[in-house]
Amino acid sequence: MTQLPPYLRYAIGIGIPFLSVIPTVPLLNRLPITFWGVPVGIWWLFACIPLASLCLSICWFGHDRHQPEEHIEADYDGGRS
Amino acid sequence: MSAAFLAVILLSILLALLSKRGHLRQKAEDFFVASGQFSTVLFFFLAVGETYSITTVLGFPGGVYANGTGFITWFLGYILLAFVVGYFLNPLIWRAGRIHGAITLPDLFRRHFDSRALEVVVACTALLFLVPLGMQQFLGLQIILRELDWGISSLMAASLAGLLAFCYIAISGIRASAYVAVLKDILLIAAILLTGLVAMAHWSGDPASQAAMNRAAQPSLNSDMFAITTILLQSVGFCIVPQTCAYIFTARSAAAVRRAQVTMPLYMVMFPFLTAIAYFALGHLPHVSPANDVFPVVAKALLPTPLVGMVLAGAALAALVVLTGVCLAIGPLVARNLVPGLSDNQQRQWSKVVMALYLLLSIAGAATSSQLMVTINNLYYFGMTQFLPGMLGILLLRRLRPSAIIAGILAGDAVAIMLYEFAVPVAGINPGFIGLAVNAAIVFATLHLSPGPERRPVASLSLRAS
Numbered sequence: 103m104t105q106l107p108p109y110l111r112y113a114i115g116i117g118i119p120f121l122s123v124i125p126t127v128p129l130l131n132r133l134p135i136t137f138w139g140v141p142v143g144i145w146w147l148f149a150c151i152p153l154a155s156l157c158l159s160i161c162w163f164g165h166d167r168h169q170p171e172e173h174i175e176a177d178y179d180g181g182r183s
Numbered sequence: 184m185s186a187a188f189l190a191v192i193l194l195s196i197l198l199a200l201l202s203k204r205g206h207l208r209q210k211a212e213d214f215f216v217a218s219g220q221f222s223t224v225l226f227f228f229l230a231v232g233e234t235y236s237i238t239t240v241l242g243f244p245g246g247v248y249a250n251g252t253g254f255i256t257w258f259l260g261y262i263l264l265a266f267v268v269g270y271f272l273n274p275l276i277w278r279a280g281r282i283h284g285a286i287t288l289p290d291l292f293r294r295h296f297d298s299r300a301l302e303v304v305v306a307c308t309a310l311l312f313l314v315p316l317g318m319q320q321f322l323g324l325q326i327i328l329r330e331l332d333w334g335i336s337s338l339m340a341a342s343l344a345g346l347l348a349f350c351y352i353a354i355s356g357i358r359a360s361a362y363v364a365v366l367k368d369i370l371l372i373a374a375i376l377l378t379g380l381v382a383m384a385h386w387s388g389d390p391a392s393q394a395a396m397n398r399a400a401q402p403s404l405n406s407d408m409f410a411i412t413t414i415l416l417q418s419v420g421f422c423i424v425p426q427t428c429a430y431i432f433t434a435r436s437a438a439a440v441r442r443a444q445v446t447m448p449l450y451m452v453m454f455p456f457l458t459a460i461a462y463f464a465l466g467h468l469p470h471v472s473p474a475n476d477v478f479p480v481v482a483k484a485l486l487p488t489p490l491v492g493m494v495l496a497g498a499a500l501a502a503l504v505v506l507t508g509v510c511l512a513i514g515p516l517v518a519r520n521l522v523p524g525l526s527d528n529q530q531r532q533w534s535k536v537v538m539a540l541y542l543l544l545s546i547a548g549a550a551t552s553s554q555l556m557v558t559i560n561n562l563y564y565f566g567m568t569q570f571l572p573g574m575l576g577i578l579l580l581r582r583l584r585p586s587a588i589i590a591g592i593l594a595g596d597a598v599a600i601m602l603y604e605f606a607v608p609v610a611g612i613n614p615g616f617i618g619l620a621v622n623a624a625i626v627f628a629t630l631h632l633s634p635g636p637e638r639r640p641v642a643s644l645s646l647r648a649s
Contacts (some may be wrong), residue, residue: 137579151454172436
């Protein structure tokens, strides 16, 4: 399976979630539209919750899942006087 | 109601005891960070368990009820994006923790930069800004216990809660916290969904809508600027606060951290339902006072009595789990970072003493509603985000001097606190954001003008298995 290239991983994982919140939500909050009294910007923010999870899922299944595991033994007492 | 409440608390104690199974003789690293053995599931519950405190459960609907929906943008925005930032940043922090054998955030700074002074500055800053979190939890617990009508004083109730939190910690440290967090999260999400759904079913609509709209301030350039800078500041700051780092260090692998981060945003499904609860109260219960009582008052108005007991127990566990998390962060900051040279056993014993003192201080702060505590709490993210340039130094930069990080932290804290305390008008920009900009300017100017000895940044190390 083809892996996501790094630039696409960052675009999907960080770019889309950030742009969906900033500046989108403050701009939508300026629209005088409400559903059941809740401003449309807040509805959009609620929709961003599954969207963020979807974007991170694409990063995981499209790239990070295929990376080999890191094996590091921690030395918790090292360097303490 | 009380029987259901007590049954849940009893179950939480049993879970804490269960968490000790197979770990009867714990070393310090097992007590504080579970020796880095937690799977994705336990890491997920621990992390989200500590994210949503009783302040969220009571404060969010209370805020909508009292002030409308204006604050939701930055409040939900920063939590959501913190999970996104965490997906990329937290695995690197996990790797840094493993390489340096870190249990606390100051451990990481000390070992990477080989600087005792930096360790002390980071530990003292973290301690100062962590102190009010405990008081907040006890204030929330007082609301919950008041709704139970047990007829005991708030001081007695807070003392019992403090004793219970200490018991969890004493049983098996972070392992007990994680096991109780599983119960708390399942119970809390069920309680909020149930109360929210029933509130929606009984929601008549228009009066609540109008009340909410009337209370919300109209958006302005300043309020938008505040929302955007707060989201940027806190979404990153969230990942580098000492408790978050401690949870990251509990994870078994970087992949376990990433898998949990993918699903963490979904836990935020509670917020639309908390909004519905606040709207229901606006339309049907217009005189709830104080506003933070909205959630338990709506639950009592809509749910059968035994279910109310479980809802209240879920909210109480939210406070207790966060209390244990903060205690487990504060204990080693003192016993490991500020008092050097303690043996493994002494670290655990001293930490327990520090935690007990911290719980007593928090109970006293809640009883007196100390104004100093309230002010420090408002400054929480101003202080915590000042660790960011130093953290980037550990992860990405080669020639950063520890003295530059110390100067940046102190300058950033000073600028943010002065801007906030003297209410300096800065076009709505979050004072912590300006403090962070000053901090970053100092760190990066020093990096270019007077670079230190070369250290390999954690992100550049190749640690993959062949």
